[in-house]
Amino acid sequence: MSKVKLTDRYVATITAEPGKRLEVFDQHLMGAGLMLRVTDTGRKVWMVRYRTDDGQQRRLNLGMYPDIGLGEARGRAAEARKKAVDGDDPAGERRQRRAEARSNPLKTFTDLADSYFAASEVGEWKPRKTKKRASTLAGEKWLWERHIKPELGDLPIDDVTPAAIKKILRSLVATGRESTSNKVRAQIRQMFNYAIEQERVTVNPVAKTTALGDEVPRQRVLNDDEIRALWTALSDRSGLVRKNKPAAESRVFIGEPVSIAMKLLLVTLVRRAEMSGAARTELDLENGIWLIPGARTKSRRPHLVPLSSTAVSLFRRAILIADAKHIDPSPYVFPSPRDRRQPITPAALTHALRHVREALDLGRLTPHDLRRTGATNMASERLGVSPFLIGKVLSHSTETGGAAVVTLTTYALYDYVKEKRAALDAWEALLNTILWGKPGDKVAGYFPDVVPPAMSEELRRRVADDPAFRQALINELLGLPTTATTRQARVTKLRDQ
Structure with missing residues (x-):
């Protein structure tokens, strides 16, 4: 038995001679009573020694190294000592639990x-x-x-x-x-x-065991031609056929709500679970704002997504479809066809996108690749958005602690809203340029989903030939915020309430 001020390196390298067992006690202040037992087979077990109220000495097994590191072992030892000081017997309680476990x-x-x-x-x-x-x-x-x-x-x-x-x-x-x-x-x-x-x-x-998989971070980014092909296929899903599939499995059947959800993934750059579970109460379409609660975000913090006019129109179309032929509206933008009280699953988006990309021969493509595509275009010389701001748009966690966490949670929800909206509007303009060749042409491509198909041929020609008339008509139909100044004023008003 020896006493050493344990370090990570010492614990990792210590060995016992053949036929012998080592017991090394930690001399660190936080490691009082902590012991590392090392066998000649290389097995290393953390133990803590303490005394009960009646003076009996106990030893408690804290777990195996390297499953339990030095820092965690010291923390567990301190917890066991505290329980002993309070009159408890951690080792005795464990024996009792073990006896109960043996009975069942x-x-x-x-x-x-x-x-x-x-x-x-x-x-x-x-x-x-x-x-x-x-x-x-x-x-x-x-x-x-x-x-x-x-x-x-x-x-x-x-x-x-x-x-x-x-x-x-x-x-x-x-x-x-x-x-x-x-x-x-x-x-x-x-x-x-x-x-x-x-x-x-x-x-x-x-x-x-060791991790055998050689994981390489995905770098899949759609080029302009692939973006056009995907958007076109989502807009007109008729005739999509999966290649190299039996005839009974080759046809692609994707409902319009799911196709809208996938378009919105490309427009808003949110995660697939955030999109599939979107609740109507999260949306303020009049002000062009989507507030995703922390319970639904990866960072567990609320995420405010400024909505471009494209996103607003797509959301309105999805809600219109969800309400069709139903008296009571679903609480979700994309309700499950099996149970309108529940949203579609994230997997529904993944499966649908797989079928589409197989029909288009786009190679492997996941919903997250749409998010990466938008972020990559933002960072490129085409838009020149800073990595910091892209992180805000994507709701990546900020490494902060202490009081900063409170500040971010309480006050930073509306931080960088103006800049995020500018970045997403710039991405919308680039996306429209890719799709239709006109950065300001924000209606082409999804306008047929909004305007009733029965409108006259004369009206259709005017819509096609007059961008200003087209934008005015779509604003009238959807009630979109008309200018960036108006949108920002509404955001400021909402923030101050």
Whole structure:
């Protein structure tokens, strides 16, 4: 037994001689009672030593290294000491929980998965200190059902070995799914961390595996021709046929609401889940504002999206379609066809876009690539928007802490609204130039979706030949904010309320 002021490097490199076991106590102030036990097989376990109120000395297992790092081990040790000072016995409580677990054990990996998902759904298991989002859990369940359960679900938990896990990871990498391989590994690791917390196991087998997938950040950006082809296909979906598919599966069937949602992804640059779950109460179309609550954003902070006239008209069209043939309006812009009380899923956008790009032979294309396309064009010499402002438009998190977090949360919701609107309006103008060859021609291309098809041929010619008349007509039909000054005045008024 020795005493050392532990460091990350020391913990990572310390070894025990063959046939011997080391016990090293931490001399750091925050590590009082903390011990690292090292075996000759390389196994390293954190322990903390304390005394109960009646003077008995206890040792509590804090977890395995490297699953638990030095900093976290010191934090857990401090928590255990505090409980002991308060009269509790953490080790005794753990033994009691273990006895209860033995009376109703988690036997198979499927048993563990069921318990893990149940605990995650109610917020009992929060590895990052916050309850998992429903979308996150949905993704984890998909990975479990598709890739993990078929291979490991029926195995006893103790038989889920590093070798069994590696077999799944290698299989995925061999079929070109390297990113999925890494996600599966991370998912299994989380499940076993939960099992350790439940004292069902003491070792996480994933710690003896490595991420096999060589993930390369996607760089997919649509060129102008691809943007035109995609927008045209979304506007006229008739005749779209997926190539190299059986006849029964080749036709592309995409409803107008989903096509509008995908156009809006390109126009607003929001994330697919933010778009699919858009609620009507979030939209102020008169002022050209979309306020996405923090509960629906990746950063968990509200995100204000200035809406261009294109976005406003598309949203109005989507709402018009949603209300057609229904007495009671849905609370969502894109209600599910199966249950109008729920929105469409983010996956609906991904699947629809996959079918369209297969019909157009555009190569691999995801909803996030539309977001990247807009951001890349903003940053290019075509628009010259600063990276900082693009980050604001995309609602990327700002690395701040302390009082700055309070300031951002309370006051910064309307920060840079004018600049964000200018950036999105510039992107709209460029998009219109790409689509129609006229930066100010903000109605062409989606005007047929708004103007009744029964209008006279004379009116159609005037709309086609007179941009000013066309814009005035669309403003009249949709009630769009007429000028940037008017929009900014409305934003200022809303902010001051």
